[in-house]
Amino acid sequence: MTNRTYTVVFQPSGLRGKVKDGATILEASIKLGAGIESVCGGKGTCGKCQVRIEEGYFAKYGISSSIASVKNTGEANQKFISKRQLKQGYRLSCQTRIYGDVVIFVPEKSRKGQQVIRKEITVRNIRLKPAVRKYPVELKPATLHDPIGDYERLQAELTRKYKLRNLSIDYPVLMKLQNTVRQSNWQVSVSVWNGKEIIDAAPNKTDKTYGLAVDIGTTTVAGYLCDLTNGDVLATASMMNPQVAYGEDVMSRIGYATKSKDGLKQMNRVIIKGLNEVAGEAASKAGIRRTEIIDMTVVGNTCMHHLFLNIDPQYLGKTPFSPSVHHSLDIKARDLGLRLAPGSYVHVLPIEAGFVGADNVGVLIAEEPYNQDEMLLIIDIGTNGELILGNRQKLLSTSCATGPAFEGAEIRHGMRAAPGAIEKVKIDPKTKEVQFRVIGSESWNTEVKNIGARGICGSGIFDVAAQMFLAGIIDKSGRFNMRIKSPRLRQSGKEQEFVIARAKETAINQDIVVCQRDIRAIQLAKGAMYSGAKMMMKRLDTKKIDRVILAGAFGSYIDKESAAVIGLFPDCAMENVIAVGNAAGDGACMALLDMRKRKKADIHAREVEYVELTVEPDFNTAFTKALNFPHAEDAFPHLKHLLPSN
């Protein structure tokens, strides 16, 4: 061991820190709080602490990672990890030492305690009409007097028994048809896509069919494995979008694709690889093989959509921001590199305009504003914010660059929603004392000793801003009120800061604070959302909003009162502000289970009118006014009981 130190980053949590030359990965995990499981305590006998060394240059961390940065100790690696997986970079944390900068992926099974999946979906009342149906048939064996081809024999029986006519057959299915039919003694199950094409023929074992709905977020990818015969969600799998290594947000990915040779190819490759992993993980949880997944739907914002399809996103990033295609697409999974059932199709939902992508269409078919009389505002909070306003008369949409502040980035002590993140904050208006709760613990900091806070995640940031404003620590304009006497409020160099967690309450041995710049970042993000909503209200000539729907996984975790207090959206009765979870994912599931939803998506994606905020003449004024908490001018009658009465 030398005195050198190396940078270690754990994924998907994003935790990073320095470790000494020769430290084991498990030691690094303990030091940085990455939470790698270890039953045997580092003896190399339980095999629970498997991680994967990530290869490549990780622009976001400023480090290059490779398998060569680590060395194995002893033979336990060979014992628990297959040759193929060793090649892929899998190692036991306790038996592998660090001799260089390295990025380490911690698979879910190796993570301590429950993982925080922030992309759960809501199972709703879904009418079933999946794209793929399975039909059991029994064929009469061929004879010299009836030697017609197997495909024609199958077609005739499908017509006779199920009135299915003029089906085409996917070429790989045709290739194997004769052997399949004969090996299963002329009894086969035929999977038909969209009433048009035979995409699978298999021995007649089960009538179950499985599909995967996928929501490709800028930050998180989530897959929902559904039983297409009853609509059950059998398993959920999620991972950090591996493209994060090439840029945190949409614009930086577009930049990477444009500037870097093979940038598009790289980002496409990692997301396809990632989706294969998500599909594999979901299948494994549900106890099926990945190749039993026979249908798939995909939603994602326009940039994720393009990168998934290996389409150059450069034109999305420059005026007039036109996409390659709006229509929904049905593409063979194999043509995309996805390893599902060989004949399966992937249905990519349509996109609306600019950055209002297929994820927003997912929200649209999940929430059905086109069927409502109420004036609805749907806010999808992600790395990119998308808004829909309207009702059955007319629908508008827009997108605003909220930046990643809501996800904990660009905030001094911001972090992702991972164990150790402060997710709830209360500030006593009188004493200015702080209570907080971290992910991974069910109690507030006042109740237990060792909290181990590591930073503040998005929902915590909403609370911090709202509570600081309500406690008068910041004013309407976001400025710190330094006249307040509190040991937590202090000047640090040129910056003012407010202490949320004291060093002893943290796992990082330093105070976790919020500074003036953090408040500014929150103001910019919420101001963009608010002013977007206002511009649309003006277009629709409406003064009031009947209902606010907070979509996006994130929307479920934020405190809706905090969101209202900081002015994320115009005035609305609190009981009508509803968090619906990952509505984009819900929409993907609905489209997976019900062809009518795909049709609705095609129709309404075209009908929604896109508002390009940057060309609206009074947007800048509206934006400036919306920077205030909750707004410079607007009245909030429904928040009277909450807001300070100045």
Added chain:
Amino acid sequence: MTNRTYTVVFQPSGLRGKVKDGATILEASIKLGAGIESVCGGKGTCGKCQVRIEEGYFAKYGISSSIASVKNTGEANQKFISKRQLKQGYRLSCQTRIYGDVVIFVPEKSRKGQQVIRKEITVRNIRLKPAVRKYPVELKPATLHDPIGDYERLQAELTRKYKLRNLSIDYPVLMKLQNTVRQSNWQVSVSVWNGKEIIDAAPNKTDKTYGLAVDIGTTTVAGYLCDLTNGDVLATASMMNPQVAYGEDVMSRIGYATKSKDGLKQMNRVIIKGLNEVAGEAASKAGIRRTEIIDMTVVGNTCMHHLFLNIDPQYLGKTPFSPSVHHSLDIKARDLGLRLAPGSYVHVLPIEAGFVGADNVGVLIAEEPYNQDEMLLIIDIGTNGELILGNRQKLLSTSCATGPAFEGAEIRHGMRAAPGAIEKVKIDPKTKEVQFRVIGSESWNTEVKNIGARGICGSGIFDVAAQMFLAGIIDKSGRFNMRIKSPRLRQSGKEQEFVIARAKETAINQDIVVCQRDIRAIQLAKGAMYSGAKMMMKRLDTKKIDRVILAGAFGSYIDKESAAVIGLFPDCAMENVIAVGNAAGDGACMALLDMRKRKKADIHAREVEYVELTVEPDFNTAFTKALNFPHAEDAFPHLKHLLPSN
């Protein structure tokens, strides 16, 4: 050099022989008469004598071949042959020495003199209605006020200008669409398949579109490159079917696929590779790139059809001989491994039944018996013989295993139609003296000195049998008449033989003879054809045939009087016996150029009624009677002037 000798086989001619250890390939070619071009006379300075060493075990020659069996001399190989081609086994014949058994492919450009392409097609009156059409469009550039996606923009313009609606777009085309459109300044040519799908979008340079019609014969593969905008055949390319290495005829290939692990995969791989070469050669002759070929049609017998599609042919080889599929198929070229335009489809014509395949359907749409009043007999002579009988009332088809005798195999001095093959024979009825003509020479053996005959090919065999019968050297039953006095007729061991070419007239320094067993092989082959026709006549209850159409490349080369005299088909007026060349290939071209022909093929392939000869009760009797020259019982009023009057 040692005293060892090695077996060398040249392809596609099939010439084989022994050469000494260390001989150059050019020396081997000169010794065996393979006819490799050499301008510089073996100095390694002209680069004309390039050949390719074939890798693999060649069951038909009983030898294993590899690049390791040869060694380069000097540096001329590097000078004339690229690294990539060297890897593929290309070498200069004169600079490469043989140190092991080896199979050598002589590419067309390295062959001396004109090649004998036996699969020419007839350009007929074709009405143009190709599957792929190119549409030039000019798009309005996207603006902030009209930022609709590029695909939707393109679709709108195609609807406005050409009334094309609801087109889908091939995924690889979509991938590149935005860059294509912008790099070509919003002017693109769009190729639309079948009025349904955009399969290409390219800068607006030419309105030409190209297609390839392919006839996959058991022995020969031929490709016809057509201009889809005017129907011109721009280039023809042909090669020996590389599957010949795995078996000469259909049954032996089925056997290989069934018995050998990966046999199907191997045979599929070589035919796909071969077709890519044929496409490349045709494209290069026409001065275009292979990727400009945007449509393709394929015909072939049922076994070739299955092997091309990578479908296990085992069930074709056993009762009830049912194929995998009869219907025509449209499959993406890329899914088959064909490297044409990325979005292009391959249209595989339908098959009829058993061994009456897509090639016969090609004949059907080329000859249109379904539009005729006359009673037509269409004979497609290949390694497998196929027959169609009928008219607009009804059509029957059958297939008979003629064996490869007509192609020169199973005949002692038989050989393929390659330079040196005796293709025409005349025998003086009185003197029994023989005149012959060999391929590669335009004169008869009496006129020039050095003939260099190497064997007898199919058309020569027809002449030999007919002329020997007419000269009384063999009788009606095929027996040699040893009472005839001629130095050419002799007993050799147990066998009788008749000398066609004397040793000094040959390039092999031995007499080229026809023996009793050869005559028997011809009788079996022609008897199968004749009795097949008779069984169908009986079914149709017809006594006479108005017209005989000799289809198949081979049909153009045989002497129709010889064919009539030996009894290849029942009596017919000689002026109504017509050779139409490679009608299967013609049909493939027609289907390439005219969608209506594809529809006709689909309809009539289903209507033709297949006669399974093996289950007909009196087939054996009919077959036995048909072994005689021309037949044991039937009268031939139209051949009165030709046949001996006994």
